[in-house]
Amino acid sequence: MGKAEDFARLRPLLFSIAYRILGSVGEAEDAVQEAWLRYEASTTQPASTKSFLCAVVTRISIDVLRSARMRREEYVGPWFPEPLLADPYEDPARAAELADSVSTAALLLLERLSPLERAVFVLREVFDFGFPEVASAVGRSEDACRQLAVRARRHMNAGRPRFEADRRARDELAHRFFQALREGDVLGLQQLLAADVSMVGDGGGKAPQLARAIRGADKVARLLGTVFPALAGIGLTTEPHDINGQPGAIVRDWDGKVVQTLALDVLDGRIQSIRLVLNPQKLGHVGPVADPWEVSRVFRESRRAQP
Template sequence: MRVNHASKVEEFEELRPLLFSIAYRILGGVGEAEDAVQETWLRYDGAATRPTSTKSFLSATVTRIAIDVLRSARVRREQYVGPWFPEPLLSDPYQDPARSAELADSVSMAALLLLERLSPLERAVFVLREVFGFGYDEVASAVGRSEAACRQLVVRARRHMEDARPRFTADRRERRELASRFLVALKDGDVDGLQDLLAADVRLVGDGGGKAPQLPRTLVGAGRTARLLASAFPAMARAGVTFESREVNGQPGVISRDRDGRVLNTLVLDVVDGRIMTVRCVLNPDKLRHVGPVADAWALSREVKRARRQPR
């Protein structure tokens, strides 16, 4: 049965949040996910007949596109300079109260980095089945495998994920309160205050991709991490940088902006058992453009170095 263009647009726009959320979890990139959704629309718009299930058709199409993109992206990620993180996501457009826990957990940077360990096919099957609750018949149709093969892929992917699945604090209010205390201590350069909030074996990791000043290596330990943060962030504030408390990838985080409001970096905090276990900083400007205009991190770094040499 043929369907008119206006009806297609309406159906597609209704499902766009779901399609983006599927693509982002498979790809880990906002821009790549948006491109996959746009390509899905072009294929849908070009179809002469209405599919039996528009949701199944579009979900399958965006999944296949994302798998192809991920396979080609693997080589680029292997050649990436320094640690690779997903692009920060400020809000997930798809909401489903029945699957809120799965959706929130799966969009965290920790979970997305675990997904990176899976093959593109395992990743896609896991996302469709475990995160979005698609039936095995729909999953099989989307990835072009039998239902039995998809069940095996899910079991294998689930095992990989559960081996190192993050154990986030369930209480969102507690996480927000801890993040607020962290931000205050950060601005004040309060070493002791920061150290009280950090796990003993906390890790501080930065993703600059060779395109922004970044940590020379991963820092481990509450003392070293607290001292670095307490030294750097007040100096950044003296150089006009502001810090906005914001949820990033469903976790407490911070967006740093220069004096003109341009984005310098994002911080994401993994909170486990009431302590900050990991601080992930995204500095690569290519991963921040969807957040807003991007700051000149190199120029600001020089200004911050001058500020750190000045007496307080």
């Protein structure tokens, strides 16, 4: 098997590692491409192509994350990872675990770790790499990696997100939620939301966004039940789609361009949080992106025109 075939076989795994370290689809794709260039240029065949490529993409991702952390500290408003529509790495035996590890909530928790801790946690806890492989990938001793793993696990366990274990029940709840959303059924929405539900938007200063988090079933239901039918009135559509392994949707404008994504965290038969990604710079991989300011202008004008 040639280099190109080897790389193509491992590409889903490489992307999945890079995305969990970086929280960015574009940066993860760039890291994978850089790993390919380094592999293609190498003159020796590694003993294990998988170990070599995973180590390369991990080190690239750590370097990128270190430079990205300062940008995130200066980010306008809440920062969310770029929405992932589908994880290319599949392992049927661990599908639920892998989906939870790529959830928005889990990725936000990973943001609390140092780049090295994050990389070690992803390789060891998510992808079950042995410590010799982890040590080789991050350029540290096995003992140092064990210590990094302990610290990372402690941080993650302290705030580890929980999700509805029954996928069918979770998806049924999401179906009812989007049906109530389309109908503007405020009471129906209230019954599906946890009492302390929160709704937060990431616009990054590049799109109109919520001035602050909206909390409480009554406030969130009233806002959603008012705004989404009005958005439908100007031609926007809400297309249910898994976002980061959890129920969600893509909102498109009258030309089918992406306005935002919406992701739900579901637990104990209720929606616990709703996260909106509105920053157009984070949506390009989903499809052609709408002008959020134009959508906002048309929406405001339609509201003013109502009797």
